[in-house]
Amino acid sequence: MIEFTIWDILRNLLLAARWTVVLSLVSFLGGGIVGALLLFLRIGGNRLSTAFTKYYVEFFQGTPLLMQLFLAFFGLGLFGINVPAWLAAGIALILWTAAFLTEIWRGSVESVVRGQWEASASLGMGYVQQMRYVILPQALTVAIPPTVGFSVQVVKGTALTSIIGFVELSKAGTVVTNATFQPFTVYGLVALIYFALCWPLSKSSQILERKLNVAHRNH
Amino acid sequence: MSLIEITDVRKSFGQTEVLKGIDLDVKPGEVIAVIGKSGSGKSTLLRCINGLETIDGGSISVAGAQLLPDEAHLKALRLKVGMIFQQFNLFPHLTAGGNVILSQTVVKKTPKREAEAMARKMLERVGLAEKFDAYPDELSGGQQQRVAIARALAMQPIALLCDEVTSALDPELVAEVLAVVRELAAEGMTLLMVTHEMKFARDVCSRVVFMHQGRVHEIGRPEEVFARPKTPELRQFLGVQ
Numbered sequence: 141m142i143e144f145t146i147w148d149i150l151r152n153l154l155l156a157a158r159w160t161v162v163l164s165l166v167s168f169l170g171g172g173i174v175g176a177l178l179l180f181l182r183i184g185g186n187r188l189s190t191a192f193t194k195y196y197v198e199f200f201q202g203t204p205l206l207m208q209l210f211l212a213f214f215g216l217g218l219f220g221i222n223v224p225a226w227l228a229a230g231i232a233l234i235l236w237t238a239a240f241l242t243e244i245w246r247g248s249v250e251s252v253v254r255g256q257w258e259a260s261a262s263l264g265m266g267y268v269q270q271m272r273y274v275i276l277p278q279a280l281t282v283a284i285p286p287t288v289g290f291s292v293q294v295v296k297g298t299a300l301t302s303i304i305g306f307v308e309l310s311k312a313g314t315v316v317t318n319a320t321f322q323p324f325t326v327y328g329l330v331a332l333i334y335f336a337l338c339w340p341l342s343k344s345s346q347i348l349e350r351k352l353n354v355a356h357r358n359h
Numbered sequence: 360m361s362l363i364e365i366t367d368v369r370k371s372f373g374q375t376e377v378l379k380g381i382d383l384d385v386k387p388g389e390v391i392a393v394i395g396k397s398g399s400g401k402s403t404l405l406r407c408i409n410g411l412e413t414i415d416g417g418s419i420s421v422a423g424a425q426l427l428p429d430e431a432h433l434k435a436l437r438l439k440v441g442m443i444f445q446q447f448n449l450f451p452h453l454t455a456g457g458n459v460i461l462s463q464t465v466v467k468k469t470p471k472r473e474a475e476a477m478a479r480k481m482l483e484r485v486g487l488a489e490k491f492d493a494y495p496d497e498l499s500g501g502q503q504q505r506v507a508i509a510r511a512l513a514m515q516p517i518a519l520l521c522d523e524v525t526s527a528l529d530p531e532l533v534a535e536v537l538a539v540v541r542e543l544a545a546e547g548m549t550l551l552m553v554t555h556e557m558k559f560a561r562d563v564c565s566r567v568v569f570m571h572q573g574r575v576h577e578i579g580r581p582e583e584v585f586a587r588p589k590t591p592e593l594r595q596f597l598g599v600q
Binding site for chain 2: 255256258259260261262263264265266269273274277278281
């Protein structure tokens with residue numbers, strides 16, 4: 141039997157952690173873009189697009205991420221399309237992230253008091269100008285802390301993609317355990333790596349929240 | 360020739376009719392105080408004039424600009440009437456100067472340097488030249504309201520709507536805002552103001568409109584309205600027998 145040192149284990153886990161990082165970034169950035177599009181459909185669009193985004197958000201918030209991964213992975217397979225695990229994982233996580241981000245951002249836009257809309261309207265600004273120069277700059281400071289906070293959920297969400305066979309940190313943990321028969325050591329290290337990824341994010345969310353609140357303490 | 364023409368304006372919120380046919384003509388340079396109990400429709404009337412509320416009937420025009428619900432007409436109208444709010448509504452993410460500059464550059468496409476010069480001039484006019492770089496939350500309520508006035512003036516409106524501009528202020532700050540409004544009136548600005556400052560209305564206004572239950576109940580020169588109220592409702596409102 142081959143002996144594995146801690147370093148052997150850690151090195152393999154860290155190599156796999158790269159994919160956790162990549163998948164998190166892709167999900168977060170892709171989800172941000174899709175979420176922004178949904179946001180404008182939700183608040184600036186007509187009744188149809190508002191209803192669409194509302195049900196979209198309800199679907200993704202109301203079903204487990206795991207089911208969404210299964211649907212993306214197996215669902216397209218039903219139509220004879222062979223979806224590789226990385227693609228299904230990416231698509232599902234992007235759509236899932238978008239649903240949550242668009243909801244966070246909608247709340248931020250709506251938190252800007254009505255007087256701001258009225259004052260900018262009374263100065264002759266049109267809808268796009270109001271958004272661009274008055275509402276979004278204020279909504280942004282409200283949105284940043286919860287958005288950064290949510291990125292933690294995205295990182296942890298990537299762990300589920302191990303179930304459809306995408307080899308990231310959690311999946312690598314299972315693989316390494318099967319080779320070394322040291323589950324506690326391996327999963328302990330996996331947890332530590334997740335913590336090292338997530339803790340700076342949640343900490344910076346807290347710091348941002350304090351900072352941005354101080355700058356606008358009256359609002 | 361009237362500057363603001365309000366003809367048979369009606370407005371309902373749901374089942375409640377708040378304005379039941381308002382007629383009011385305002386001549387250039389007139390300073391009009393709108394008084395009345397809360398719920399009498401005075402603020403709603405003011406908000407209708409620059410299209411913050413849609414009207415259900417009648418018509419409103421300001422210097423030939425008709426109130427119509429599309430963005431182009433609203434913009435044309437709003438360039439002619441400025442509005443000052445009870446809650447100031449300064450943009451909290453911009454400095455006092457930035458507040459006054461923004462709409463000039465964005466709406467009127469005034470070059471940055473001209474807009475800045477105008478902003479400095481207007482802030483000086485309201486006595487806040489030295490607060491150009493201060494953020495709204497660094498200013499007192501009275502100062503914020505004066506910045507709001509400067510912001511509206513920088514768009515060079517021909518009339519100003521003032522919606523209870525001193526009601527959210529601490530008593531000691533009321534005077535500084537009223538002084539600015541008084542100065543505007545003296546310079547010939549057309550003003551339509553909803554106010555609870557009866558002494559100010561008496562001293563400064565050319566006409567007083569008393570609203571009651573969605574109608575113009577009594578209207579006249581302040582010395583008549585305040586000294587010889589004709590209707591029991593106005594007498595009760597003013598607390599005279």
